[in-house]
Amino acid sequence: MLDSGFFSRDAVQVARELIGCPLLVAGVGGLIVETEAYTENDRASHSFRGPTGSNATMFGNPAHAYVYRTYGIHWCLNFVCLPGSAVLIRALAPTTGLADMESRRGGGRARALCSGPGRLAQALGVTGDLDGAPLTMAPFQLQPASVPVEVVTGVRIGITKDADRPWRFGERGSQFLSRPFSIN
Numbered sequence: 265m266l267d268s269g270f271f272s273r274d275a276v277q278v279a280r281e282l283i284g285c286p287l288l289v290a291g292v293g294g295l296i297v298e299t300e301a302y303t304e305n306d307r308a309s310h311s312f313r314g315p316t317g318s319n320a321t322m323f324g325n326p327a328h329a330y331v332y333r334t335y336g337i338h339w340c341l342n343f344v345c346l347p348g349s350a351v352l353i354r355a356l357a358p359t360t361g362l363a364d365m366e367s368r369r370g371g372g373r374a375r376a377l378c379s380g381p382g383r384l385a386q387a388l389g390v391t392g393d394l395d396g397a398p399l400t401m402a403p404f405q406l407q408p409a410s411v412p413v414e415v416v417t418g419v420r421i422g423i424t425k426d427a428d429r430p431w432r433f434g435e436r437g438s439q440f441l442s443r444p445f446s447i448n
Contacts, residue, residue, distance in 0.1 A: 266406045268327035271399070275301040275349035280417075280433045282343070282351060284409030289388040290402075292361030294378060295409075296353060297438040300420045301431040304348025308423040311348040321396045323347050329404070331385070331395040338382025341390045343399060354421075354432070355379050357440040358387065380442040418445045 266285065271278060279301035287293045302309035311322045321330040322344055330342040330350045342350040356378035358365055365377045365387035378384040385391075399406055414436040419428055421443055434441050 265400060266327075266408060268325070268400060271326035271343060271345050273345060275303050275345040275351050276431055278343070278345050279351040279431065280415055282353075283415045283433050283435050284411065284413030286359075286405070286407045286410070287353070287356060288360060288405040289390060289394075291405075292364045292388055293405075294356040294359040294440075295435075296355075297357050297440050298353075298355035298432070298434040298442055300352040300354055300433070302342075302350055302352065303346075306426050306429065306431075308420065308425045308427070308429075309349070311350075322350050324396065327399045329390075329394045329397045329399060331390060331392050333392065334382065339385035339390050339392065340381040341385050341388070341394075352381055353384060354381050355434070355438075355440050355442045356384055356388075357435075357438060364389075375439055379440055416445045 279299040282296050282299050285296045287296050304311045311319055315323045326344050328344045330344050332340055334340050341353045344350050358374055358377045369377055369387050377387045416434050416436045417430045418432045420432045434445055
């Protein structure tokens with residue numbers, strides 16, 4: 265298991281190192297193939313303006329889930345790192361509990377089950393009830409990557425502030441990414 269010390273670091277470093285790590289939520293999940301980092305001094309981060317009732321988890325202890333709703337529709341799963349920073353889990357290669365994921369998502373191809381943060385949270389059954397839950401305990405199981413993964417870097421998706429920061433990370437060549445990386 266990844267321990268709290270793994271998350272007690274810079275979110276950019278953690279986001280890169282999470283690529284290839286197996287993640288299960290209540291026995292359902294796969295390999296993390298795409299992440300984005302957000303820090304306290306990042307204008308695109310929920311923490312930029314300081315603690316509020318809705319972002320308080322980001323200012324709590326590392327190794328906890330920060331779960332929020334986007335567009336009033338989709339839940340998003342983040343892993344808290346240093347205070348005011350977190351890693352958004354953008355995509356998984358689904359490996360375990362495919363029937364459960366398909367049921368939650370209303371069917372679809374395996375490639376699209378966990379491709380994007382909203383789809384991922386829905387497929388894994390993540391809701392706001394998990395906000396603040398420790399990543400080192402059930403329902404979470406988070407292991408180190410078992411094999412080396414080639415990681416590509418790019419700019420984050422769907423933001424306008426500090427959009428040029430290359431804080432999006434993904435597994436090179438993965439068919440499960442939310443969007444391809446521009447590789448030069």
